[in-house]
Amino acid sequence: MKGRASLSVALAALAAMHLAAIGASFLSPYDPTEQNRSLPYAPPTRLHLVDGEGRFHFRPVVYRMSRRGPEGSYEEDRRQSYRMLFLVRDLDAAGAPAGRIHLFGVEEPARVFLLGTDGFGRDQLSRLLHGARISLFAGLLATVLSLGVGWLLGTLAGYYGRWLDSILMRSAELFLALPWLYLLFAVRAVLPLRVSPGQAFMLLVLVIGLVDWARPARLFRGVVLSARERSYVLAARGFGASDLYLIRRHIAPQTFGLLLTQAALFAPQYVLAEVTLSFLGLGVSEPAPSWGNMLATLQQYHVLASYWWMWAPGLALLAVSLAYYALSEALECRRGPTFA
Numbered sequence: 001m002k003g004r005a006s007l008s009v010a011l012a013a014l015a016a017m018h019l020a021a022i023g024a025s026f027l028s029p030y031d032p033t034e035q036n037r038s039l040p041y042a043p044p045t046r047l048h049l050v051d052g053e054g055r056f057h058f059r060p061v062v063y064r065m066s067r068r069g070p071e072g073s074y075e076e077d078r079r080q081s082y083r084m085l086f087l088v089r090d091l092d093a094a095g096a097p098a099g100r101i102h103l104f105g106v107e108e109p110a111r112v113f114l115l116g117t118d119g120f121g122r123d124q125l126s127r128l129l130h131g132a133r134i135s136l137f138a139g140l141l142a143t144v145l146s147l148g149v150g151w152l153l154g155t156l157a158g159y160y161g162r163w164l165d166s167i168l169m170r171s172a173e174l175f176l177a178l179p180w181l182y183l184l185f186a187v188r189a190v191l192p193l194r195v196s197p198g199q200a201f202m203l204l205v206l207v208i209g210l211v212d213w214a215r216p217a218r219l220f221r222g223v224v225l226s227a228r229e230r231s232y233v234l235a236a237r238g239f240g241a242s243d244l245y246l247i248r249r250h251i252a253p254q255t256f257g258l259l260l261t262q263a264a265l266f267a268p269q270y271v272l273a274e275v276t277l278s279f280l281g282l283g284v285s286e287p288a289p290s291w292g293n294m295l296a297t298l299q300q301y302h303v304l305a306s307y308w309w310m311w312a313p314g315l316a317l318l319a320v321s322l323a324y325y326a327l328s329e330a331l332e333c334r335r336g337p338t339f340a
Contacts, residue, residue, distance in 0.1 A: 004330075007330035007331070013323040013326075014323045014327065017132065017319070018136060018137075021133045031126065032127040032129075032130040032131075032288075036121030038067075039065065039111065041307050041310075042113055042117040045116075048062065051081045061081040062110055063076035064109070084112065085107060086105075088101065088104065118310065131290045131313065134288070134290045136271060142205050142273070143263050143270055145205065146208070150213045150216030153172075154220030157169060159224050159247060159251060169221070185280075188203070188282045208274065220258065224254075224255065227250065227251050228251060264324050264325075265328045268320060268321040268325065275291050278291070291314075
């Protein structure tokens with residue numbers, strides 16, 4: 001029961017995070033590239049149910065923020081409050097409703113920044129949600145690619161053996177002998193740096209997914225080596241079953257439990273790989289948001305020390321990693337000794 005509860009909680013948490021990334025355009029109040037140069041590093045907006053005159057509001061209100069003093073500190077202008085709005089549509093240049101609908105917003109000219117702003121006055125919440133699209137789904141797609149290649153090569157090596165097994169496993173040992181993260185840096189560094197965000201995303205997926213195929217390939221090879229010698233597989237081969245039928249019907253199902261567990265382990269590693277590459281300027285570049293290039297601003301000491309809300313992508317990355325590792329442990333418990 002405990003393992004089942006952990007599995008449900010982990011799946012629910014990951015589903016919520018990925019759905020939030022998919023629905024970023026609806027959940028975020030602003031465009032992630034929209035700048036408010038008069039509000040750099042503005043702190044998170046405070047929501048009030050009681051305004052400055054003591055009146056209670058069922059719908060939260062906010063105040064406009066203004067910079068005061070030589071150090072650029074912010075304070076609320078309490079002369080007028082502005083209501084929070086829900087299901088807000090973008091406005092065109094003439095002020096008419098147009099474009100996408102957002103879950104919430106605020107009456108103009110006030111702004112609502114629930115996670116503050118960055119150095120260009122861009123809403124951190126909007127950038128966090130849109131950045132999750134790149135970071136989370138780059139990790140997922142790279143996991144599918146890496147495990148797909150590893151499963152195919154490991155299955156072929158384990159099932160056919162001999163010279164094919166020797167070639168594939170020697171190649172895997174070569175990849176395993178190299179630190180995969182540094183190999184990832186080296187491969188990405190020789191590829192073009194000036195590319196569009198979409199091209200950079202695809203390059204990241206391909207590089208991350210193809211560099212780390214050796215680890216899962218060796219695991220799947222071991223499972224296939226054991227499965228091909230089982231009595232029912234030998235009996236099916238004796239009755240004339242083809243190699244494709246044996247792999248599809250008897251061998252591949254033995255690898256599915258391991259496949260799911262490895263996916264839960266590899267996905268957070270690949271999300272971290274994408275974040276690291278973008279943090280170092282080798283991934284998705286500005287102005288497109290990624291958790292990596294959002295965290296890159298923390299390389300400046302005054303940002304690191306003064307603006308705690310700039311840590312939000314790092315906390316999101318930590319939450320994703322913990323959820324994935326909880327999922328992997330729950331899947332391992334469900335597999336039990338059968339696939340050990």
